[in-house]
Amino acid sequence: xxxxxxxxQHYEELLTCGPDHNLEEASSLLxxxxxxxxxxxxxxxxxLGILSERDVVRAVAQHGPAALALSVEDVMTRExxxxxxxxxVMDAMKVxxxxxxxxxxxxxxxxxxxxxxxxxxxxxxxxxxxxTMRFVDDYAKSNV
Numbered sequence: 001x002x003x004x005x006x007x008x009q010h011y012e013e014l015l016t017c018g019p020d021h022n023l024e025e026a027s028s029l030l031x032x033x034x035x036x037x038x039x040x041x042x043x044x045x046x047x048l049g050i051l052s053e054r055d056v057v058r059a060v061a062q063h064g065p066a067a068l069a070l071s072v073e074d075v076m077t078r079e080x081x082x083x084x085x086x087x088x089v090m091d092a093m094k095v096x097x098x099x100x101x102x103x104x105x106x107x108x109x110x111x112x113x114x115x116x117x118x119x120x121x122x123x124x125x126x127x128x129x130x131x132t133m134r135f136v137d138d139y140a141k142s143n144v
Contacts, residue, residue, distance in 0.1 A: 001128065003092045003106060004085025006120050014114060016041045019048055019073035023059060026051055026072050037103040039112055040076050047105060047112045049076035082107045083116065093121050 016039045017026050026038055030053060040049040051072050059067040059075040067075075082105045083092050092104055102118040 001089045001124060002085060003083050003087045003089060003104075003116055004108070006089065006116055006124055014039070014112065016112075017051065017072055018042070019071060019076070021072045022068065023056055023070050023072065023075065024068040027056055027068070030056070036117070037115060038072075039105055039115060040072055041112065045111070047080060047082075047107065048073075049078045050080055050103070050105065051076045052101075052103070080105060084108060085113070089121050089124055092116060093118075093125070096121070 015029065015033055015035060017029060019040055019042065029038060030036070030051075036053050038051045039047055040051055042048050049072075055075045055077060056067075059070055063070065081095060081099050081101060083095065085106060085108050087095075096102065096104055096118055104116045106113045106116055
């Protein structure tokens with residue numbers, strides 16, 4: 001299965017923030033929408049980075065409560081790993097594992113389309129595994 005075919009359980013509209021938002025605003029968005037990352041886009045919609053819960057925790061650990069006034073740009077992850085709609089689910093899972101990340105922006109023709117989570121990929125994999133196991137079970141029963 002291709003990553004582009006994976007249905008995410010997130011909001012219809014892609015939730016993002018700007019580099020000039022502060023961490024208090026961004027943290028509120030993360031909590032309110034129960035998401036682990038926010039893609040950071042510029043005014044033209046270009047992907048600049050990604051703000052993860054880990055980024056927020058590291059900032060608070062380093063700066064204390066004053067971290068909430070820092071801009072997203074100050075703490076976001078700039079080296080972004082992305083996937084394309086043509087990548088397979090297994091390739092995406094491998095990339096996530098190798099990079100120790102749980103979210104992968106899906107970019108098509110330079111445009112951010114959605115964010116795929118590890119949970120999204122696990123659901124697809126478990127469903128595929130279940131179908132495969134039913135096929136094997138049916139095959140075994142018919143050839144007894």
